[in-house]
Amino acid sequence: MAKRLMSGNAAIARGAYEAGVKVASAYPGTPSTEILENLINYLAVDASWAPNEKVALEVGIGASFGGVRALVTMKHVGVNVAADPLFTLSYIGVRGGLVLACADDPEMHSSQNEQDSRNYAKFAKVPMFEPADSEEARAFTRLAFDVSEQFDTPVMLRSNTRISHGKSIVNPQEPVAELPQAGLVRDPAKMVMLPANARNRHPLVEQRIVDLEAWACEQPFNRVETGSGKVGVITAGIAYQYARQALPQAHILKLGMVYPLPKQLILDFAARCDTLYVIEELDPFIEEQIRAMGIRVIGKELIPICGELTPERLETALFGTKPDAAVIHSESLPGRPPNMCAGCSHRGVFLTLKRLGAYVTGDIGCYTLGFLPPLSAMDTCVCMGAGISNATGLIKAVPEQERHKVVGVMGDSTFLHTGINSLIDMIYNGGRGTVILLDNRITAMTGRQENPGSGYTLAGIESPPIDLQALCRVLGVKHVQMIDPYDLTQTEQVVQQEMARPELSVVIAKRPCILDRRHGPEPAPPLKVIEEQCSACKICMKLGCPALTWQQEHNTPKAHIDPQLCSGCKLCQQLCKFTAIEVHND
Amino acid sequence: MTNDVRNILLAGVGGQGILLASELLAEVLLLAGYDVKKSEIHGMSQRGGSVTSHVRYGSNVLSPLIKQGDADILFGFELLETYRYLPMLRRGGDVFANNQSILPAPVAIGTAEYPHEIQNKIRHACPDTHFVDGLTLACQSGHPRTVNMVLLGALSTALNIPHTLWNETITEKVPQQLLQENQFAFQLGRNSQAMTPETI
Numbered sequence: 001m002a003k004r005l006m007s008g009n010a011a012i013a014r015g016a017y018e019a020g021v022k023v024a025s026a027y028p029g030t031p032s033t034e035i036l037e038n039l040i041n042y043l044a045v046d047a048s049w050a051p052n053e054k055v056a057l058e059v060g061i062g063a064s065f066g067g068v069r070a071l072v073t074m075k076h077v078g079v080n081v082a083a084d085p086l087f088t089l090s091y092i093g094v095r096g097g098l099v100l101a102c103a104d105d106p107e108m109h110s111s112q113n114e115q116d117s118r119n120y121a122k123f124a125k126v127p128m129f130e131p132a133d134s135e136e137a138r139a140f141t142r143l144a145f146d147v148s149e150q151f152d153t154p155v156m157l158r159s160n161t162r163i164s165h166g167k168s169i170v171n172p173q174e175p176v177a178e179l180p181q182a183g184l185v186r187d188p189a190k191m192v193m194l195p196a197n198a199r200n201r202h203p204l205v206e207q208r209i210v211d212l213e214a215w216a217c218e219q220p221f222n223r224v225e226t227g228s229g230k231v232g233v234i235t236a237g238i239a240y241q242y243a244r245q246a247l248p249q250a251h252i253l254k255l256g257m258v259y260p261l262p263k264q265l266i267l268d269f270a271a272r273c274d275t276l277y278v279i280e281e282l283d284p285f286i287e288e289q290i291r292a293m294g295i296r297v298i299g300k301e302l303i304p305i306c307g308e309l310t311p312e313r314l315e316t317a318l319f320g321t322k323p324d325a326a327v328i329h330s331e332s333l334p335g336r337p338p339n340m341c342a343g344c345s346h347r348g349v350f351l352t353l354k355r356l357g358a359y360v361t362g363d364i365g366c367y368t369l370g371f372l373p374p375l376s377a378m379d380t381c382v383c384m385g386a387g388i389s390n391a392t393g394l395i396k397a398v399p400e401q402e403r404h405k406v407v408g409v410m411g412d413s414t415f416l417h418t419g420i421n422s423l424i425d426m427i428y429n430g431g432r433g434t435v436i437l438l439d440n441r442i443t444a445m446t447g448r449q450e451n452p453g454s455g456y457t458l459a460g461i462e463s464p465p466i467d468l469q470a471l472c473r474v475l476g477v478k479h480v481q482m483i484d485p486y487d488l489t490q491t492e493q494v495v496q497q498e499m500a501r502p503e504l505s506v507v508i509a510k511r512p513c514i515l516d517r518r519h520g521p522e523p524a525p526p527l528k529v530i531e532e533q534c535s536a537c538k539i540c541m542k543l544g545c546p547a548l549t550w551q552q553e554h555n556t557p558k559a560h561i562d563p564q565l566c567s568g569c570k571l572c573q574q575l576c577k578f579t580a581i582e583v584h585n586d
Numbered sequence: 587m588t589n590d591v592r593n594i595l596l597a598g599v600g601g602q603g604i605l606l607a608s609e610l611l612a613e614v615l616l617l618a619g620y621d622v623k624k625s626e627i628h629g630m631s632q633r634g635g636s637v638t639s640h641v642r643y644g645s646n647v648l649s650p651l652i653k654q655g656d657a658d659i660l661f662g663f664e665l666l667e668t669y670r671y672l673p674m675l676r677r678g679g680d681v682f683a684n685n686q687s688i689l690p691a692p693v694a695i696g697t698a699e700y701p702h703e704i705q706n707k708i709r710h711a712c713p714d715t716h717f718v719d720g721l722t723l724a725c726q727s728g729h730p731r732t733v734n735m736v737l738l739g740a741l742s743t744a745l746n747i748p749h750t751l752w753n754e755t756i757t758e759k760v761p762q763q764l765l766q767e768n769q770f771a772f773q774l775g776r777n778s779q780a781m782t783p784e785t786i
């Protein structure tokens with residue numbers, strides 16, 4: 001087959017397809033999302049979005065119980081959510097091969113932390129592969145399914161932003177020809193994890209790691225590249241590329257499997273080197289284990305532990321050199337932070353929250369951008385689902401006269417992910433907060449994926465959309481209000497009223513994402529500023545809409561609307577007290 | 587190991603189509619027989635934030651990321667972003683810059699200023715900068731959305747890749763109904779760099 005340029009994510013999907021995967025489940029999360037979006041194009045695979053990562057893994061486990069190969073994908077923080085089934089699955093092992101692909105995000109380009117997933121492999125006692133480019137992403141994914149079945153274990157595959165979203169050349173192979181038959185099999189000693197059964201399984205898990213460790217010493221995915229001299233490097237994943245480039249003469253032990261480590265191979269390699277570096281991104285994961293073998297290495301005392309390991313950071317660490325650039329800026333340039341789109345359905349809600357002086361316990365999604373100026377209307381953000389439960393705890397803590405200010409905010413996908421549990425807690429324990437659900441019908445932040453409220457699946461098949469209003473009612477919320485966040489008067493009136501109410505209430509701001517191709521609004525004509533009427537009061541600038549700019553060059557500065565960017569949502573028109581904004585008809 | 591790797595850094599604003607342009611660039615380089623890697627960030631930065639894409643090619647590319655001070659070509663889609671990423675350029679490197687300004691949010695709301703005379707600043711730092719009137723040329727092609735194609739056309743004059751390979755890549759990657767304007771836009775961009783012989 002012809003070689004192709006593929007992203008790491010497309011290559012993982014390709015590898016899974018080649019391995020004969022039948023079932024795939026995931027919850028979106030940058031930078032892992034496109035694995036399933038690619039996999040859905042292979043007709044032999046049943047790929048779907050789960051409401052959260054724990055469910056995704058459990059779906060995968062069920063498929064494995066049925067005897068087919070299953071792929072589950074998530075971002076690094078998703079593994080926290082899926083950790084519960086993962087740890088017990090490690091005891092159970094598999095019937096059909098099961099691979100959990102997780103994508104880390106060093107530097108936190110799109111994440112709230114930069115945890116190093118390799119620790120999960122060691123913690124859960126499962127093997128982990130780590131590719132260094134797209135071709136390895138394909139090959140290791142495919143291989144991981146064989147390893148899973150051969151050693152009766154789930155296998156993790158760790159990617160990161162550079163691997164997942166980078167493109168390099170891949171050599172696609174034909175898919176495997178035959179795989180075991182699927183069907184119901186009863187095997188309680190293996191598949192029913194009661195204490196008595198689990199006690200029997202645990203020693204097998206320990207033995208499995210010992211077996212894998214010995215086996216990995218002989219495998220080509222752990223390879224020695226012989227250089228000259230006495231300097232050696234042990235490395236893996238993307239760090240290998242930076243290390244190879246920085247130290248072209250060094251001997252390199254490149255690990256394809258980062259857990260368990262091939263002890264004998266490492267001992268032999270170390271014996272050939274006078275100076276041994278361990279070059280890895282984030283935690284000293286390999287380094288600590290090698291030190292525990294009694295080998296002296298240079299690692300995190302030199303190589304940064306925080307952030308991405310870029311080629312310049314590595315070279316600065318190794319050689320103390322600074323990049324030699326043609327240009328060095330002396331002036332500081334205006335930043336270009338991301339922003340909600342023109343016409344974003346979240347904007348009106350955050351403007352209102354700001355005007356009402358709410359204390360917003362927020363959450364993660366496009367709406368987290370409500371934190372940025374000029375909206376500046378989010379006070380906390382921890383993890384998915386926390387927006388409501390943080391409000392519950394905060395209200396318990398603060399004095400009576402401050403309680404009404406607390407508003408928990410989250411998006412539809414976040415609510416269905418884990419937020420629903422937080423709401424149940426608030427209802428159950430008599431919480432009296434105000435909750436706002438921002439229902440834009442999709443999982444927008446990660447690239448507009450379908451979710452259980454969208455009415456469509458990943459495959460584009462119609463499914464019954466969950467009715468959030470009815471759901472909240474049936475859970476026991478007495479006050480559920482629907483608002484249109486494009487209507488500022490209604491939004492402010494309802495939110496103000498519900499904040500004042502000394503009872504729990506849920507406000508659902510329903511408006512499809514402006515970019516949602518299924519539910520998105522019909523294109524509306526753009527608006528324009530009638531310059532003679534603009535009093536330069538700047539109230540419209542409080543929206544932070546990308547279509548609105550402040551024309552400073554004018555003798556008398558005025559607001560200006562870019563007709564190319566304006567979506568016609570009319571928020572600015574509603575704010576303007578001088579009727580200086582009208583629909584642009586030509 | 588031969589050190590023949592060349593580095594092109596694309597920089598601009600989320601929504602300008604940088605990722606699509608770098609996609610085409612990487613594909614044409616693959617077709618020309620190079621090892622190619624490209625790297626970029628999706629997600630947050632796509633929402634109107636500053637976006638870069640690193641494209642590296644040669645006989646054997648290791649790191650997907652270009653080091654600071656190592657870009658052979660800075661390919662800017664917006665003036666402030668071009669200026670911002672000048673420190674990525676190596677000494678003697680080339681700059682292709684689209685003559686367009688997009689105001690970042692802090693400037694748009696009046697809390698920061700867009701650098702004055704930014705073209706002069708870029709030219710001062712890199713006297714041979716190739717400025718391209720992307721939008722004007724794209725409008726000539728009949729489709730304002732073909733700006734990236736105009737810019738790629740201009741950039742193509744600095745790369746030693748036969749025109750036929752560009753054509754093949756564009757034909758493969760651009761939807762059929764938009765092909766003509768895109769090919770035309772590419773040609774307009776190419777012609778805008780008058781020094782190049784039109785025969786390659």
Ligand SMILES: Cc1ncc(C[n+]2csc(CCOP(=O)(O)OP(=O)(O)O)c2C)c(N)n1
Nearest residue numbers: 029364365366367411412413414443444445
């Ligand atoms: C545990 C976990 N899984 C996935 C993500 C990635 N992620 C961040 S926000 C988000 C979805 C937000 O969707 P929604 O709540 O509907 O808000 P929207 O972006 O549509 O405004 C996802 C999947 C995450 N941060 N944490």
